[in-house]
Amino acid sequence: MEGMDRVAAGELRNVFCFIGAGGHHAGRNFFGGYCCFNDVVIAIRQARRAGRLGRVAILDTDAHHGDGTRDLVVDDPDVLHVCICNVDYISADGTKVDAAAPEPWALDASPDRAYLDLVRKTFPGRARFFHPDLMVWYFGFDTHQGDYGDRVLTSEALLGLADMALDTAHEACRGRLLVVLGGGSRADLATALIPPIIARLAGVSA
Amino acid sequence: MTRDRPLGGATGIFYHPSFSRRSYLTAGRRLADFPDALAPLIESPHVKLFECAPVTDELILLAHDPHMIPEVEADPF
Numbered sequence: 001m002e003g004m005d006r007v008a009a010g011e012l013r014n015v016f017c018f019i020g021a022g023g024h025h026a027g028r029n030f031f032g033g034y035c036c037f038n039d040v041v042i043a044i045r046q047a048r049r050a051g052r053l054g055r056v057a058i059l060d061t062d063a064h065h066g067d068g069t070r071d072l073v074v075d076d077p078d079v080l081h082v083c084i085c086n087v088d089y090i091s092a093d094g095t096k097v098d099a100a101a102p103e104p105w106a107l108d109a110s111p112d113r114a115y116l117d118l119v120r121k122t123f124p125g126r127a128r129f130f131h132p133d134l135m136v137w138y139f140g141f142d143t144h145q146g147d148y149g150d151r152v153l154t155s156e157a158l159l160g161l162a163d164m165a166l167d168t169a170h171e172a173c174r175g176r177l178l179v180v181l182g183g184g185s186r187a188d189l190a191t192a193l194i195p196p197i198i199a200r201l202a203g204v205s206a
Numbered sequence: 207m208t209r210d211r212p213l214g215g216a217t218g219i220f221y222h223p224s225f226s227r228r229s230y231l232t233a234g235r236r237l238a239d240f241p242d243a244l245a246p247l248i249e250s251p252h253v254k255l256f257e258c259a260p261v262t263d264e265l266i267l268l269a270h271d272p273h274m275i276p277e278v279e280a281d282p283f
Contacts, residue, residue, distance in 0.1 A: 202217035
């Protein structure tokens, strides 16, 4: 909550938010998938209540569909919600978008390249057009090789997503970016990925 | 941690030690290496570490129906 407030208020350039439980499978009246309450949507509504925030662009690259987040923002035209998951969908107003991640075993190209190409095709242009005040990247590393949402991605792809999120936030909303940790179970991956992502946010060496 | 740089240019990290004891999955100690793994980063004047505050029921109700609170509290996971 405080992270979004501080970025929205211009007190911080960007933030990385660790979590104790997931959020994107928590909807208005349901929860599951090891998610309890929808941290991102609560933070948006709190910041809006304080008059610090209007439009928000959310990129969800957790392995699974952010059904709870979608439930909470489905009627909110001031939230762009783009989810890379296992279905294709675009709402009539274009603010709610799902894109099916490529099936790794059906690819000629590398899974990393195919995934990054899909995200690049799906999100940055929409975010720039949407003109958000702030951007949220819901970062799950469960898509990594050997984790429970395995998309055969390597760490290079996930760090490539971080670079893309930073570039998009820079172009769309003056760099105002929240990275919110999502799924992923392996400690070795968390330790290998999170510090370099924060280093990128801060523009320092890991 | 002291900072000689305006917060407006800084990166914030929001973390709580409880996240490293039991995080996300029941068997989850995925953040067991934290906050130690952040040590080199938080030496930077461009990075500021914050401890997450507990969320209030009032804030939860901005997004969720009231029955969600006791149901989450009763959830074994």
